[in-house]
Amino acid sequence: MEAATRGKAPAERARAGKQLPLWLFRVSALTAGMAMFFPPANPGRISGKINQAASLFTTGISRDTVTNSMGRILRSQWIQDGEITALMIACVVVMLGVILCASGAAMSLGNHRMRRVGLALPLAGAPVMAGGLLLIRRSFERMTAHGAEVDKLDKLELAMPGGYTAFWVLAGILLVTSLAAFLVTGRTPERGMKMEMEEKYRLFLMMLPVILLAFIFCYLPIWGWRYALFDYTPGGGIGPENYVGLKWFRFLFTDPATSADLIRVLRNTLVMSGLGIATSWLPIAFAVLLAEVRSTKFQRFVQTFTTIPNFISWVLVYAIALSIFSTDGFINSFLTNVLHQTGANTNYLQSADHTWLKMLLWGTWKGVGWSAIIYIAGIAGIDQQLYEAARVDGANRFRCIWHITIPGLMPTYMVMLLMSIAGILSNGMEQYLVFSNAVNKDVIEVLDLYVYNIGIGKSQQISLSTVVGVSKSLVGITLLFLANGISKTIRGESII
Amino acid sequence: MRKRETSPKTHIHRTVGDRVFDIAIILFFSLFTLICVFPFYYLLINTISDNDLVTSGYVNFYPMLKNASGNGVFGIQISNYIALQNVQDLGSSIMVTVARTILGTALMVLTSAWAGYLVTKQKMWKRSFWYRFLVITMYFNAGLVPWYMNMLMMGLTDNFLAYIIPGMVAPYNIILVKTYIESIPASLEESAVIDGATTSRVWAKIILPLSVPILATIAIFGAVGNWNSFQDSLLLMNNRPDLYTLQHRLYIYLNSSSNLGAMMSQGGQISEQAAQGLLNQRVIRYTVSMVSIIPILLVYPFMQRYFVKGIMLGAVKG
Structure with a gap:
C-alpha cells in the first residue's frame, strides 16, 4: 500500500486529495437517502403519538400511519387536522431536498460537465432540506402552543426527535462537501461538452437499488447484534445506563437453568442433524434403485408422486399428520371400523416417544423424492459406454452400480454432505414448531426453535436470545469455512 | 425428466436373482408412492363425504354419503367447501x-x-x-x-x-x-x-x-x-x-x-x-x-x- 502511494506521481496524489470532499458528499447523500426510510431517524416524529415505525418517507405520504394512534387527540382537536397536513408537507419538502442531493451524488459519477451539474444540485437541495426542517420546527411550535392553549400538553408527548438534529447535520455536511467539491472540480474545460457518464458507473447506479435492498434486509440486521451487550426490554431503549458488556454471554454458562436448557436443545439439535446426516445417502439409494426399474413410465410415475410432499408447507404436513395419527385419524378409524378393535384411540402425536426418529421420518417422507432428483439427473449424465464396457468385462448390475453409478454420484454427494455439516446447527424451526406440544417439547426443541421461543414466541428475552443467535451464527460461519476448506483440499473446488 | 437411453442391461440374460430384485424394487417404490399420495387422498375423501360418517371414522378408502337407511354408500358432496x-x-x-x-x-x-x-x-x-x-x-x-x-x-x-x-x-x-x-x-x-x-x-x-x-x-x-x-x-x-x-x-x-x-x-x-x-x-x-x-x-x-x-x-x- 505505502509503496504504491509513494510511487504515485504528486499530481495523482493531489487529485486523490481533491476527490475527498467528493467522496464525503456521495457518502453523506447516500446516508441521507437511506435515512429517509429509516424510522429511528425520522425528523418528523415530533410527538410520541406518531407511529414509532414511521420513517420520514411514510410520515410524508401516509396520513394513516401518522395518525393511527392519535384517535382521541384528533377528535378532541388537541392537534388540528391542518397541523398534521402541515407536518406532512414539511416532511415532503425535506424529502425533496434529500432527493435533489441524492440525484446530485449519482450525477457526480458522470463526466466533468455532469459532475458539475450534479454538485450544483445540493446547493439547492440542502437549503430545501433546511427549509423543510424549519417547517417541521414551526409545526412543533404551533402544536405546542395549541396544546398549551387547550391544556393537554402532557397528552401530546411533543418533543423534537433525534432525527431532526441528525438531518440538520446531514444538510450541513451535504452543503459544505458539495460546495468544496464544486469549487475543486472547476470549470468545464471545453464548451459544449455533453453530459455523459462512464458505463461502469451507469451500470453501478442501475444495480444500486438491489444492493441497497440486500444491505437493508441482510446486512443491517447485524447491527441488531448490539442488543447482546445490553439489558434490553421490549419497548425500552438502549444506552449507557443498561449496557452490561458480556453479561449475557456469561449468563449462558453461569445460570443453571439456562445452561441446562442450552445443553438440552443442543443435544436435540445435534441428534436430529446427526440423524439427517446419517441418512443423507437415502436419496442416492432412491435414485439408484429407481434407475434400475426398467419401465420409464413407472419411473416418471414414482418421481411425480414422491416429489409432491416437498412442495407443501410444514403446517400442511402437520395437518396430514393429524389426519392420520391423531385420536380421530386414519389409523384409529382403521383399527376401530375395519379391524374392529375396541379402544383404539391413541393420539400418536401427543407422545414423547421416539420423537427424534419420527421427525427424521417426516423429514424423509417430505424430502427424499425431491433430493433424489439431483442424483437421478446425475445418473442420466453418466456415460453409457462405461456400463457397456463393464458388461463386456462381465460385471453384473450390482457391480455396475457399485463401481460406476455410485462413484459417478460421489462428487455431488460430497457437496451436499459438506453443506449439511456446515448447517448442523440450523435445522430451521418450522417443522419442530408445528410438531411440538406440551408432551414432547423437551425433546423436540432445537436451537432455532429455542431462539424463537425465548426471543419472540413465549418470552421476550431479546438480549438473551440474541446472544444465543449470535453464537450460532458465528459457529455456523466457522463450520461453513471449515467445510469449504475441506472441500478445497479434497476436491480442489470450493463449495461456496 | 430426461428420457434415459435404453441401457445395454436389457439385452442380457436375466438371472432369477435379477428378477426377484426387479420385483422387490417395484414393490418398494409402489409402497413408497402410496405412502406419499394416500394422505392427500385421505384428506380429500374426508372433505367430500357425509360429515357424520367422517366423524365416526367410516370414511377411510372412498368418499361416502348416507343412503336412506343411514348407511354409508359411495358418493360425494361439496357442501363443506361452500360452507x-x-x-x-x-x-x-x-x-x-x-x-x-x-x-x-x-x-x-x-x-x-x-x-x-x-x-x-x-x-x-x-x-x-x-x-x-x-x-x-x-x-x-x-x-x-x-x-x-x-x-x-x-x-x-x-x-x-x-x-x-x-x-x-x-x-x-x-x-x-x-x-x-x-x-x-x-x-x-x-x-x-x-x-x-x-x-x-x-x-x-x-x-x-x-x-x-x-x-x-x-x-x-x-x-x-x-x-x-x-x-x-x-x-x-x-x-x-x-x-x-x-x-x-x-x-x-x-x-x-x-x-x-x-x-x-x-x-x-x-x-x-x-x-x-x-x-x-x-x-x-x-x-x-x-x-x-x-x-x-x-x-x-x-x-x-x-x-x-x-x-x-x-x-x-x-
Whole structure:
C-alpha cells in the first residue's frame, strides 16, 4: 500500500486529495437517502403519538400511519387536522431536498460537465432540506402552543426527535462537501461538452437499488447484534445506563437453568442433524434403485408422486399428520371400523416417544423424492459406454452400480454432505414448531426453535436470545469455512 | 425428466436373482408412492363425504354419503367447501396469501432478472465485489431476533409490505438468472448495442424474452414459497390477524382446542344444516388443508418441467 502511494506521481496524489470532499458528499447523500426510510431517524416524529415505525418517507405520504394512534387527540382537536397536513408537507419538502442531493451524488459519477451539474444540485437541495426542517420546527411550535392553549400538553408527548438534529447535520455536511467539491472540480474545460457518464458507473447506479435492498434486509440486521451487550426490554431503549458488556454471554454458562436448557436443545439439535446426516445417502439409494426399474413410465410415475410432499408447507404436513395419527385419524378409524378393535384411540402425536426418529421420518417422507432428483439427473449424465464396457468385462448390475453409478454420484454427494455439516446447527424451526406440544417439547426443541421461543414466541428475552443467535451464527460461519476448506483440499473446488 | 437411453442391461440374460430384485424394487417404490399420495387422498375423501360418517371414522378408502337407511354408500358432496365462506378470517387470509403470491413473485422475478442481467456486465464498477456481496447473504444470516428487530425498526411489522419487499432480492435466483443469461450468445446483445439501444432497453427487449424459461422456473418456485409462507406471518403480524397468511391461519385452526364452530359467523346467514355440519372441527381442518393444497397440486404439472433446471443450475457456481 505505502509503496504504491509513494510511487504515485504528486499530481495523482493531489487529485486523490481533491476527490475527498467528493467522496464525503456521495457518502453523506447516500446516508441521507437511506435515512429517509429509516424510522429511528425520522425528523418528523415530533410527538410520541406518531407511529414509532414511521420513517420520514411514510410520515410524508401516509396520513394513516401518522395518525393511527392519535384517535382521541384528533377528535378532541388537541392537534388540528391542518397541523398534521402541515407536518406532512414539511416532511415532503425535506424529502425533496434529500432527493435533489441524492440525484446530485449519482450525477457526480458522470463526466466533468455532469459532475458539475450534479454538485450544483445540493446547493439547492440542502437549503430545501433546511427549509423543510424549519417547517417541521414551526409545526412543533404551533402544536405546542395549541396544546398549551387547550391544556393537554402532557397528552401530546411533543418533543423534537433525534432525527431532526441528525438531518440538520446531514444538510450541513451535504452543503459544505458539495460546495468544496464544486469549487475543486472547476470549470468545464471545453464548451459544449455533453453530459455523459462512464458505463461502469451507469451500470453501478442501475444495480444500486438491489444492493441497497440486500444491505437493508441482510446486512443491517447485524447491527441488531448490539442488543447482546445490553439489558434490553421490549419497548425500552438502549444506552449507557443498561449496557452490561458480556453479561449475557456469561449468563449462558453461569445460570443453571439456562445452561441446562442450552445443553438440552443442543443435544436435540445435534441428534436430529446427526440423524439427517446419517441418512443423507437415502436419496442416492432412491435414485439408484429407481434407475434400475426398467419401465420409464413407472419411473416418471414414482418421481411425480414422491416429489409432491416437498412442495407443501410444514403446517400442511402437520395437518396430514393429524389426519392420520391423531385420536380421530386414519389409523384409529382403521383399527376401530375395519379391524374392529375396541379402544383404539391413541393420539400418536401427543407422545414423547421416539420423537427424534419420527421427525427424521417426516423429514424423509417430505424430502427424499425431491433430493433424489439431483442424483437421478446425475445418473442420466453418466456415460453409457462405461456400463457397456463393464458388461463386456462381465460385471453384473450390482457391480455396475457399485463401481460406476455410485462413484459417478460421489462428487455431488460430497457437496451436499459438506453443506449439511456446515448447517448442523440450523435445522430451521418450522417443522419442530408445528410438531411440538406440551408432551414432547423437551425433546423436540432445537436451537432455532429455542431462539424463537425465548426471543419472540413465549418470552421476550431479546438480549438473551440474541446472544444465543449470535453464537450460532458465528459457529455456523466457522463450520461453513471449515467445510469449504475441506472441500478445497479434497476436491480442489470450493463449495461456496 | 430426461428420457434415459435404453441401457445395454436389457439385452442380457436375466438371472432369477435379477428378477426377484426387479420385483422387490417395484414393490418398494409402489409402497413408497402410496405412502406419499394416500394422505392427500385421505384428506380429500374426508372433505367430500357425509360429515357424520367422517366423524365416526367410516370414511377411510372412498368418499361416502348416507343412503336412506343411514348407511354409508359411495358418493360425494361439496357442501363443506361452500360452507367455508362462513368460516371467519379465512377469506382475508386467502386474499392476503393470493396478493403476496402474485405481487411478491412478480417483484422477485423482475428484480432477479434485472440484477441477474446486470451482474453479467463485466464493465460494472466493482462488479465481482457486488456480486459476492449478494451471494454471501445465502450463507450467512444475522439470526432470528436481530432480523426481527430490524424489521421492527424498518416499520415492517404489522405491515403487508413485509411480505413483499424483503423477498425481492433472492440471491439464489439471481445466480440462476445470471448463469442462464451467460449462456445466451453475446452477439444478440452486441448487435442491439451497436444499433444504439440502452442497457435497460436491451434488457427489456432482448434479455427478458430470451430468459423466459429460467424466469418461469424461479417464478413457479417463488410462488410456491410465497403460498406456503408461514414464518414471516407468525413473527411479524402479531397485531394484525387480518394479515395472517393462509398457512398461519391453518396453523391456528389446527391448534385451537376449542370448537371451531365458534368461529363461524353469527347471525342467520348459514343454513342450519351447514352450521351443524361445520361444527365439526375435524372437517373444517381437513377442508382448509385441502384448500391450501389444491393450488399447489394445480401448478404441480407445470412445475415438473422445471425441476431439474431449478435444482441443477444452482449447483453451477457463478
